[in-house]
Amino acid sequence: MIREQIRQGIGAPPTPIVKEGDKVTRGQVIAQNDPEKLSVPLHASVTGVVAKVTEEEIIIDQTSDDMDYVPLEVEGSYSDIVRASGLIGLGGAGFPTYVKMNTQLKPGGYILCNAAECEPVLRHNMEQIEPNPSHLVEAIKLAMESTGAEKGIIGIKLKHKDVIKKLTSTLKEMNEKAVRVLPLRNVYPVGEERALMRDTINVLLPPGALPVEGNAVVFNVETLYAIRDAIVDKKPYIDKYVTIAGKLKDLKKGESAVVHVPIGTPIKVLIDQFGGIDGDIGEILIGGPYTGRRADENAVIDKISGGVTFTDLFDEQPKKLGIIQCACGPLEPRLRQIAESMGSEVVGLQVCKNAHEQKVGYKCQDPGNCPGQAEKVMALKKAGAEAVLIGHCTDCSNTVMGSAPKLGMDVHHATDHVMKTMGLHYIRTFDENLL
Numbered sequence: 246m247i248r249e250q251i252r253q254g255i256g257a258p259p260t261p262i263v264k265e266g267d268k269v270t271r272g273q274v275i276a277q278n279d280p281e282k283l284s285v286p287l288h289a290s291v292t293g294v295v296a297k298v299t300e301e302e303i304i305i306d307q308t309s310d311d312m313d314y315v316p317l318e319v320e321g322s323y324s325d326i327v328r329a330s331g332l333i334g335l336g337g338a339g340f341p342t343y344v345k346m347n348t349q350l351k352p353g354g355y356i357l358c359n360a361a362e363c364e365p366v367l368r369h370n371m372e373q374i375e376p377n378p379s380h381l382v383e384a385i386k387l388a389m390e391s392t393g394a395e396k397g398i399i400g401i402k403l404k405h406k407d408v409i410k411k412l413t414s415t416l417k418e419m420n421e422k423a424v425r426v427l428p429l430r431n432v433y434p435v436g437e438e439r440a441l442m443r444d445t446i447n448v449l450l451p452p453g454a455l456p457v458e459g460n461a462v463v464f465n466v467e468t469l470y471a472i473r474d475a476i477v478d479k480k481p482y483i484d485k486y487v488t489i490a491g492k493l494k495d496l497k498k499g500e501s502a503v504v505h506v507p508i509g510t511p512i513k514v515l516i517d518q519f520g521g522i523d524g525d526i527g528e529i530l531i532g533g534p535y536t537g538r539r540a541d542e543n544a545v546i547d548k549i550s551g552g553v554t555f556t557d558l559f560d561e562q563p564k565k566l567g568i569i570q571c572a573c574g575p576l577e578p579r580l581r582q583i584a585e586s587m588g589s590e591v592v593g594l595q596v597c598k599n600a601h602e603q604k605v606g607y608k609c610q611d612p613g614n615c616p617g618q619a620e621k622v623m624a625l626k627k628a629g630a631e632a633v634l635i636g637h638c639t640d641c642s643n644t645v646m647g648s649a650p651k652l653g654m655d656v657h658h659a660t661d662h663v664m665k666t667m668g669l670h671y672i673r674t675f676d677e678n679l680l
């Protein structure tokens with residue numbers, strides 16, 4: 246059984262056009278978007294019979310494993326085709342991709358490919374590039390053609406040496422001079438849109454500004470592959486690459502796997518596929534350790550679910566905690582949720598002075614370059630905190646570590662239980678050799 250969510254990502258949800266009992270074929274439109282609104286359609290990700298339509302979801306009883314699909318029939322611009330495919334940005338909040346494809350850049354503009362795969366644990370982007378680097382280059386060229394960009398840059402962390410080599414030799418074989426690979430520092434959040442622009446084309450936009458203001462359009466790896474699938478193979482966006490990690494019986498400690506599953510696949514199906522949950526867990530985390538959300542077995546994979554981790558238990562810390570919120574990591578509600586799971590009481594909240602509040606969430610002044618956190622730590626100490634819980638990026642974690650222990654305060658990071666699950670070093674004082 247597949248449960249496709251009607252509201253996915255940013256924009257107006259599409260309207261269901263199927264009813265209970267209808268037979269549907271994989272790739273067929275099952276919810277239609279309003280062409281006048283910011284909205285994309287939804288397609289059946291499997292062939293089957295519609296079991297139920299609710300306000301939230303369309304449930305399909307799968308009757309065939311056939312991976313063929315009804316091809317897109319739309320004529321028009323690349324942006325029109327991408328819109329008809331139902332594609333939304335797959336690395337973040339799910340902004341409809343057709344809008345970005347419709348951007349018209351000024352001369353000298355860039356398509357930036359975010360291949361940073363910034364969140365620890367997740368690896369489905371690298372897994373997608375490795376067997377098929379030429380399709381990524383093709384996709385960048387299509388995006389360049391659509392937006393009038395003259396150059397393309399693939400920003401990828403230095404630690405992915407093999408993938409960098411592969412992409413570099415692919416560009417050489419294709420004799421592609423307008424696209425290049427640019428290694429990035431091994432830090433979080435170097436994949437954040439404005440951080441990527443700063444570190445690739447040397448443009449630092451103010452918080453809240455869009456990349457087009459710096460004459461660039463940014464896509465993540467998976468979105469680019471899906472753009473190519475839509476334009477070249479006429480494929481609607483119906484399957485998702487997902488990193489599966491943590492306490493599952495068929496995964497060894499620290500091991501992860503990448504699956505390619507129909508959108509709407511329930512987490513319970515993935516659990517069964519990997520032999521069941523192995524012992525007690527802290528939580529089921531959908532997304533990466535920094536920006537993911539807690540879910541249960543009834544949740545489903547939607548278009549923006551990049552990973553599912555079944556975590557170790559939280560470290561019990563029955564202390565008075567002060568929390569510092571960062572723009573690029575978990576926000577206050579998630580930090581409070583983690584504190585509660587640690588058995589701690591929150592006695593104070595501080596927000597990094599580089600974090601600027603937006604309509605939705607926060608944006609950092611200069612992502613990953615920390616102004617120092619001593620003042621925030623001292624304020625929490627004054628509020629009675631015995632320890633600090635942070636969700637900060639690499640450099641900022643360093644600065645908390647530079648002050649809190651001197652005041653006798655332990656430091657905990659929102660990702661600790663995930664890093665423990667995977668046998669990775671806790672995020673504290675940054676050391677590139679630990680990567």
Ligand code: SF4
Pocket residue numbers: 570571572573574597598599600608609610611612613614615616637638641
């Ligand atoms: S400077 Fe502050 S807001 Fe920016 S990444 Fe670091 S902790 Fe987060």
